[in-house]
Amino acid sequence: MGSYHSRHQRALDVYRTIRSDPNLDLEKAARGMAKAVGPLGVFAMDHVLGDIWSRPQLDRRDRSFVSVTALTCLAAERELRTHIGGALNHGATADEIEELMLHVSAYAGYPRAFDGMQVALAIFADRDDVDTPRKRPDAAELDDDERRAAGLEALGSLTGLAPEAVPAAVEPLGDVGRFAVDYLFGQIWSRPQLPPRDRSLITLTALVTLGKVAELEIHVPGALRNGLSREEIEEVILQLTLYAGYPAAVEAIRATRRIFAGLDDSAADEAAG
DSSP states (O other), rough: OHHHHHHHHHHHHHHHHHHHOTTTTTTHHHHHHHHHHHHHHHHHIIIIIIIIITTTTTHHHHHHHHHHHHHHHHOHHHHHHHHHHHHHHOOOHHHHHHHHHHHHHHHHHHHHHHHHHHHHHHHHHHHSSOOSOOOOOOOOOHHHHHHHHHHHHHHHHHHOGGGGHHHHHHHHHHHHHHHHHIIIIIIIIIITOOHHHHHHHHHHHHHHHTOOOGGGGHHHHHHTTTOOOHHHHHHHHHHHTTTOOHHHHHHHHHHHHHHHHHHHHHHHHHHHH
């Protein structure tokens, strides 16, 4: 078991990289948080950053993606300002953060994504390491048959279904399923600005934050296919105790471990058969 001092030093190190201010007195900032809001400020430093953010199961860029996604879903604009800056400090680019907002629009809705984008644009404008204005990646103007083909491929890759089997799988959802294929997967998931692993990281975060546990049945196996490990998926859920709260994380970890067990049972049946 570690000492309080070591936990506190880990917290200060994370805070240093999130804020990236060479003139920032870290101990003074920590004392200021404690003075301003009491134990809430103490634990925001020593638990949030020292216990969770400093764990090695996810790198800091991944953790920034989790935080920015969750805070966008929650419309927590004050904290979002800090964590968008932290994401840039942890290696994310402005294009990737804007792509994150686009992806979130499909899971938390356009109003929250637009609000998150406005926060991001304000942060970019204040940074010397972000070009403003800059040329953005295009939004591909796809015909219906083009985006349908892209959507079938992307959804098939996520679910393990052959593209020709996807329409039957989404047919019970009616037009919701149709646009999930054509737009969500054909025009968002298929964009190259983020790799599938990042898109799964964002999606899992949004689903847990918003309490959409049923959708994990699709997206936990999909995240494994896209390169996230079981340990990383569980670490995302652990980090979301900080943003979505423990009840949401408890429901998500129970569902996720049931999914893992089902995958193990299926693999054992295949091996035995």
